[in-house]
Amino acid sequence: MKNRRIFLQKAGLSALALNLTPLNPLWALNEENIMNVAEDKPLRVAIMGLGSYGTRVANAMKDCKRAKLVGVISGTPSKIEAWQKEYGIPAKNCYNYETYHQIKDNPDIDAVYVITPNGLHKEHAIGVANAGKHVICEKPMAVNAKEGKEMVDACHAARVKLLVGYRMHFEAKTQEVIKMRMNGDFGKVLFFQGLSGFVIGDPTQWRLNYELSGGGAMMDIGIYSINGARYMIGEEPIWVTAQETKNDPVKFKEGVDETIQFQFGFPGGAVASCLSTYSMNNLDKFFLNGTKGFAEMQPSTGYGPIEGRTNKGPLTNPHVTHQTTQMDEMAAIILDGKKPLVPVDGEEGLRDLVIIDAIYKAVKTGEKVGLV
Template identity: 35%
Template sequence: MKQIDHLVKLMLDTPSEAGVSRKEFLSFAGRSLAVGVAGGLAASCKTGQNTMSSSGGTYSSSGSANVPKLPAESPPAKIPQKVDEPIKLEAWKAKTEVESGPTPSPTPPDQRVGYAIVGLGHLTLDELLPAFGECKKSKIVALVSGSREKMQKVAKQYGIKEQSCYTYDQYDRLKDNPEVQAIYIVLPNGMHAEYTIRGAQAGKHILCEKPMANTSAECQAMIDACRKADRKLMVAYRIQYEPNNRMIRDMIQSKRFGATKFIEAFNVQNSANPQHWRHIKALAGGGALPDIGLYCLNTVRYLLGEEPNEVFGYQYSTPGDPRFKEVEEMVSWQMRFPSGVIANCGTNYGVHETRRYRAMAERGWMGLDPAFAYSGLQPQVSYAEGKVEHKEQPKISEKNQFASEIDHFSECVTQNKTPFTPGEEGLQDHKIMEAIYQSAREGRPVKLTAVNKKDAFRGTEPEMQ
């Protein structure tokens, strides 16, 4: 160690006279330190002690120490009695930093709601099955598919029992599986009504992808079947469970920038396969409007908490395009609301992807661009103060939208709550879409039944964490 001290002195005081480069010094010092530590450990072993020295004091395994004993953790955490309530840790960030969310508080696996997923297409494989890994109150326990080979592969990937895999012909046997409490229907739109009704008759709660069905009559039949079976029915409107959309809704309804006067919302994309079920009317019910235009329609209703009393629509499809033999390519429409707000919306199956909305108020505007996507949502706000124009991008940490909506439904099942987006919410959207199609056919505005109650068709507000 004296050699190291000597070298340090030379390097610091007279580097030019030492004749030792910095690289040589570091190499030699490392070797010397290793030898010194090894020798010290050997000496300690001879005395039966393990001693480590530092500038703060000495600790010995025999129990003697000249440094204060430090607690193993920060101040005690608050641990609630209920297992699914978050543990509350002490605050550590300054108030200038983004606030952390609550600690994860998953329900024990044996107490989570068990789901059977019906349909193993793009949405299920790409989004829903991975989302269950982020769920805290839900688990996947069964599969239903028309392809047994695909189903068996997916079952192995996600640890699902072979006896809990069913073909469509075996769907009704779900009633005999006690692990299945809820069914998530992810089929083409034209099949939603049949499988919802049969699922309710099998005694299971139903979470159904949007659009709810092909017609408002089918929606009503689904609601009636679930009510008769005393089962819950929820439509998977994931936007209404996403925190950044809720932030914009709060800005609008609190009139942060005064009264909102005008909203524009667009959801467009370019489809390619004419044989895909989305281009077959019997399976899809329609084209761009019920598939992606529905996001504009439902989100505007959610943001305002109002129901439109009039719509005016226009529809167009490129002549000769094989994609649009049965369903429409484009729909644009306006909705008039009792408060005086006008919403201008558009959807298209034949242009490059754009997903956005903006609400324009008296003293500023707010919205998302992109909006409606599974991830990467970006809120935007603009307002003026004196001579300064502010443009902000406030953003709440994103959560998996599918996991959020699934866990909300599970909470409704276990706590006997009405889902925030029940069947009645889906039915209302179909009534409005049917009026838009009617307006496009007839070339005139179409009046809607007046609904004066705020959030008239919604159930229990989900908690945002």
């Protein structure tokens, strides 16, 4: 789209230079009109995985300006039928997990949002990429860094974009704090605290099944503190230490973590202290401290509204449904080549997976694990 826009702009300027009169007034496009043409084109999205979060994304997309829900992929026929009625999805854009590779022959779908269990992300994302469609994958991008790297490589080979569902990267109050840090309003950043947790319910759900989840709380809620430490401090950690607490080994079986405390060190000297848990409520808080000021957000990563304050006063940015903003911004990234304030690409997702691997290693060994 960007190249096409540049071509049209150059073509229009050349015509003006030669004082040529267009044969058809439709060709009389100035730069503003060309931009409007680009921005009018929606990103046509199919959602893979029609569970509770897939439903949340679909409902949020009703208010999108650049992204449009046009297809579904599910293993449950009744869900497909219900979504067809609710969202006006044509039968030709409906697939199951055996047939979704056929989207390769469907020009009406641009991208697929993979919202299946973590353990299926790699298979589904690579399948979508091989079908020639852009991939949006819910976080964590995979169950470990090895699988994440395979996903990044597959999408690169297929020449499609791989984006990860980091909705907080687009949230207004979060962006305000990041911009303040970038502008030096907090001075030298010294400390970050991230608390992420809730009491998980149904013990039979896939999130407590190691084969499908790849872990426990860390692979669900803990990633918010990992990712948050990185974008709030603005650096990549160079070491990690971690300790696990498990009070209910029946509910939280081998490989499924209940509670992990973890600490990071950063090259600029800042440290982070974080908690990830499936056994405590009221834990959704970020705190950033620097030599000149601070930022405190609570709730910091829930569906909103986010609340927060800094040394300069309360954060007052209006609340917009996170997934609505996320999908519109991702449409701009894919269609227009827009560069986000904080990356949401596969490399960003891979960095979190490398850190998660290191946290689990630190838990097992009891040692400080270096990150490169």
